[in-house]
Amino acid sequence: MHFTVGDLSRTRVADGPDPLWEIVLSMHQLREGRRKSRIGTAERTCPDRRQMMRVLTPLMPTRGYFPDFLTPAAASGGLESGIDAVLSTPKRRLRDELSLLAQHNPLPSWTRRLADGDVDTLRWLGRALHRYHKYVLGPRWPGIAARVEADRRHRTGVQCRAGTEAMLHSFGPMLSWQSSVLCADYPVDRDVHLGGRGLLLVPSYFCRRTPVALLNEQLLPVLVYPACPPVPEQACTPHSRLAPLLGHTRAAVLQTLQEPRTTSELAHHAGVSLSSASEHAAVLRNAGLVASVRERQRVRHILTQLGADLLNAGMPPAWP
Template sequence: MLRICFTAEDLLRVTFADQPAPMVELTLAIAALQRPDPIFTLWRRRMSHTLPRSAGPLLELIPATARGPLFLDPPSQGFDDGFERVMSAPSSFVRTELRRVHAPNRRPAPWTRLLGDRDREAWHALANAVPAAHEGVLTGSWDRIRGRFDAERAWRIQLLASHGIRATLAGLWPEARWHGSTLEFDSADDVEITLNGQGITLLPSAFWTGRPLVGSYAQGTFLVYPAMTPLPLLDDPAAANALAALLGRTRAVILQHLTRPRTTTDLARDLDLAKSSVSEHTKTLRDAHLVTAQRDGKTVWHTCTPLGLSLLTSTPGTTGH
């Protein structure tokens, strides 16, 4: 059983991450490569041909359970920042995490033991593996991962406004339940997390499909949970075609971009459209109550309404762009 103990102060300090964490997603993607999850079968098959050989060492550090050493997946504002955090992780933290993940029944690869001693060759192998894996696994999909993240975050915020924080947290995983002020998730492990008034940050993942994971970092405690639509489903052309048939291809693409606020200029630039054409399409979407517009000085910001977001999230695969 995983138990997360909240105080009233903790509930007031529940926040949503404002963007996906590249190192967390990379770690979970490496785990997904090793899991017999049918959702990822075709993706794994594709990755087996495209994953750079130099990324191989990560497969020895990160198990299919995704419970690898926490120094490998610090939450960060971008890949460069995250990579720097990995390479500068304190030796004491590295050793503690390696002992945790290798005990009691997982035999470590010989080179991974050397990481705790700051062995130059071991860290050189890691320094090559992380960027290679990022390039091979995440770079080509990052826009779609970000689009799914934005839609997921907006959807959960809508649930929060409609049903409150307790229902929102319990809705992150089937059969999650509250026992007093403790949120419980079924798990083979018996783990209790006490937040001590510091709150928790919610971080959806496009690669994780298991029960939520909790990680404690210098930046705070993070609850990683599965996004409603995992990454491989974003490639489903039938769903995208259904939305395009309903709205028209251009308006469907515009709606997909508006899971976060965008200006007319942003949309025109990103979609290579004339501003007048974007204005016409956003007006049609506003008339259908799928987007809304807010003026900030001379700038107009467009974003999905709850109805527009509901249409996107109920149509798997339509938020990637």
């Protein structure tokens, strides 16, 4: 993803979980047979399960393209707003995106009516989305929201204290920020030029392995990424499980970087000398746990995604 200066000023993190992205991405996991005890059990006990899955399954293949109209920007305002936007998709867009889906996935005959914008078929899709969210995701939504909110607080905290570029550095090694270009290990080789529109970063509970983007580059640029679990305060103290691996001082330095800090701030909060703080930060940076951004005469250190994951290692997931 190629940024301009204007794109940096318009890049932000979504205010909360996007219900339609979570539906699509949890469907991917469900069909891959993952998280059976959590998603699969609820799905099997859902009323009218077969009809619901008959609608959703063909539209959400586990690999490759799925229609962009299933994840409209309006879903940031909640499930109802998102489904209303899905049902209001123009006929031409329905036809184009379903035709693209059909190139690599055999579609049932009823999708022809959907491509024609048939009102009853669109309502059928809307009911299936409602039912899936209510019975499969609804009971677990507090835990989903908690993980997304923890990630959002971390990213926006970095952005407020150190700027958007520092926030983009915090995604390493999942995402790499260098010279106005954000790179991801994506299944398809793509170049997206934001062109001054900015980027909406959407943390997701069910996103796994790699981030996901919309195919249609005329739409608002969106990048959905795996939300990192909340890091408990006690996850990395000098007596934690990380201390034997990193050493007591380095484990404490890593924990201190749950908030972006300059080298002098890091030394103060970790209780070490300035030279020692710089040395520990360099070791953690070389290990991919920390990113460092120069700000004039200062260097600010930021916890990366890998560093956050390490702090959270062995902790229970954020489910109720």
